[in-house]
Amino acid sequence: MFKKNDDLTIGTELELQLINLHTFDLAMESEDFLRRLSKVVYQGEIKREITQSMIEINSSIHHSYDSLLMELNEIRNIIISEAQKAHIGICGGGTHPFQKWKEQRISQTERFAQLSDQYGYLAKQFTIFGQHIHIGCQNGDDALYLCHAMAQYIPHFVALSACSPFSQGVDTSFDCSRLTIVNAFPLSGVLPWKLRWKSFQKYYQKMIRLGVINNMKDFYWDIRPKPEYGTIEIRVCDTPLSIKKAASLAAFAQLLIYQLLKERPKISKDLYITYHINRFRAARYGLDAIIIDPVRETHIKISEDLVQLCEKLDAYTNLFKSHEALVHISNIATSRSNGATKLRHQHARSQNLSDVVRTQIQIWADSYSV
Numbered sequence: 001m002f003k004k005n006d007d008l009t010i011g012t013e014l015e016l017q018l019i020n021l022h023t024f025d026l027a028m029e030s031e032d033f034l035r036r037l038s039k040v041v042y043q044g045e046i047k048r049e050i051t052q053s054m055i056e057i058n059s060s061i062h063h064s065y066d067s068l069l070m071e072l073n074e075i076r077n078i079i080i081s082e083a084q085k086a087h088i089g090i091c092g093g094g095t096h097p098f099q100k101w102k103e104q105r106i107s108q109t110e111r112f113a114q115l116s117d118q119y120g121y122l123a124k125q126f127t128i129f130g131q132h133i134h135i136g137c138q139n140g141d142d143a144l145y146l147c148h149a150m151a152q153y154i155p156h157f158v159a160l161s162a163c164s165p166f167s168q169g170v171d172t173s174f175d176c177s178r179l180t181i182v183n184a185f186p187l188s189g190v191l192p193w194k195l196r197w198k199s200f201q202k203y204y205q206k207m208i209r210l211g212v213i214n215n216m217k218d219f220y221w222d223i224r225p226k227p228e229y230g231t232i233e234i235r236v237c238d239t240p241l242s243i244k245k246a247a248s249l250a251a252f253a254q255l256l257i258y259q260l261l262k263e264r265p266k267i268s269k270d271l272y273i274t275y276h277i278n279r280f281r282a283a284r285y286g287l288d289a290i291i292i293d294p295v296r297e298t299h300i301k302i303s304e305d306l307v308q309l310c311e312k313l314d315a316y317t318n319l320f321k322s323h324e325a326l327v328h329i330s331n332i333a334t335s336r337s338n339g340a341t342k343l344r345h346q347h348a349r350s351q352n353l354s355d356v357v358r359t360q361i362q363i364w365a366d367s368y369s370v
Contacts, residue, residue: 002140002197005230008258008320009136010068012250014057014239015049015129016079017096019089019361024354026053026099026127027088030107036082043071046079050112051104051127053096055079061136065251065322072243080365091360092246093339094129094164094178094238097353101125101168122185128178131161131237133250135257136230140197143225143232147191148267149260150253151275154222154236155282155291156309159302160332161237161249162286163339166353175286175340178238179279187213188220193269200225222279232257236279241339241363244328251325255313258320270294287336306333 020027030052037046045058057075062068083090104124106116116123137143162175174180182188194200207213216226222236234253240246273294281289287303310330317323332338346359 002137002143002225002227003230004138005136006138007063007136008254008261009061009063009134009231010065010250010254011059011061011134011231012057012068012072012246013059013132013134014072014092014246015131016055016057016239016364017091017093017129017360018053018055018083019091019357021087021089024089024357026096026104028052028105029086029088030055033082033086033088036086037079040078040082042075042078044075046075048107048109048112050107050115050123052107053099053104053127054107054129064320065247065254065325067321068250069244069247069325072247076243076364089357089361091357091364092129092163092239092241093343093360094162094176095167096127096129097166097343097356098169099127101127119185122181125181125184128164128181129239130178130235131239131246131249133234133237133253134226134229134231135234135253137225137232140200140225140227141195142261143227144191144195144197144200145267146232146257146260147223147225148193148195148271149265150223150232150234150256151190151271152293153256153309154234154275155278155289156302156306157234157249157253158236158279158282159285159287159289160252160306160329160338161240161245162283163238163241163343165340165344166347166356169353171344171347174284175338176238176283179236179283182220185220187218189222190272190275191219191221191224193272238339241342241360242366243364245332245339248325248328251320251322252313252329254320255316255322255326256309258316259313268295286338286340287333303333303336306330 018027044060049056101124104127164178167177226233274292278291289302
């Protein structure tokens with residue numbers, strides 16, 4: 001069953017890095033840190049992730065950008081306060097620049113132990129950090145329509161959020177190297193071409209009977225329906241370097257989905273002809289990537305397409321109190337400067353990856369006050 005959700009709500013999940021402030025490597029401190037946080041009252045949820053140098057923030061449900069931003073700032077302030085007491089750093093970013101995956105430890109939960117057993121070394125390589133965005137849908141048919149209709153915008157979210165240029169101690173030449181790890185999993189990619197919820201349910205039940213999956217979490221698709229929440233979930237973003245950008249990306253998704261539901265453009269399976277090459281180009285070249293529209297057979301730079309999109313979406317910002325967020329997205333596109341750009345500039349100045357991590361910590365803590 002798909003939970004009915006009449007409102008175009010937004011929520012987000014952010015996977016964060018725990019940093020050793022002496023070495024600036026990852027710190028495997030999630031168990032102790034979460035015990036500290038369990039004594040603090042806050043909205044949303046903070047929980048374990050697959051390895052012990054990660055935590056995940058889950059926001060509560062929101063109707064507008066401003067309330068989401070306010071809650072995320074409050075959670076961020078609490079986390080930083082407790083991190084200072086524990087002498088660890090907190091930051092965003094899609095990858096840690098120089099951690100070694102083989103040194104990571106799997107978090108002690110039944111699900112993560114099963115994933116480690118199933119995927120072997122890939123489980124530790126999954127020490128990467130992403131933002132997931134949830135948007136409310138009225139019904140399962142709408143959710144499937146939106147999952148497919150949003151496929152054309154997946155490269156835009158990849159390029160905007162990209163902040164994982166460094167991995168395993170080297171510049172990967174990708175703006176978003178995190179997605180190359182996700183690609184290794186057999187249940188990654190895109191959901192099948194199902195347009196009716198009844199048809200998707202049959203597919204889902206067959207996958208369970210075949211023993212391929214146990215539940216919806218086992219699909220690592222770029223966009224997936226979440227029937228228990230009444231949402232679709234966009235899963236391609238690197239965790240941004242700042243709270244404001246994370247909230248702005250969620251608001252941008254909300255505006256795009258509002259427009260799609262309002263205009264109901266016809267969708268075609270042809271959307272997927274160039275899906276993987278567009279996604280690759282966005283990960284490789286960021287906002288300088290040139291994407292291909294397979295229906296109109298045209299080429300356009302992502303940054304230019306984003307500016308045009310923002311101009312169209314501005315008419316709806318009053319509905320969701322998200323004008324500030326859209327301006328932020330438009331400025332990123334206009335300047336063609338994402339998180340990867342900032343981190344590379346820092347590395348060019350210092351030639352030191354520890355300084356890159358220090359910069360990530362500073363950006364995450366920006367505007368924090370005790």
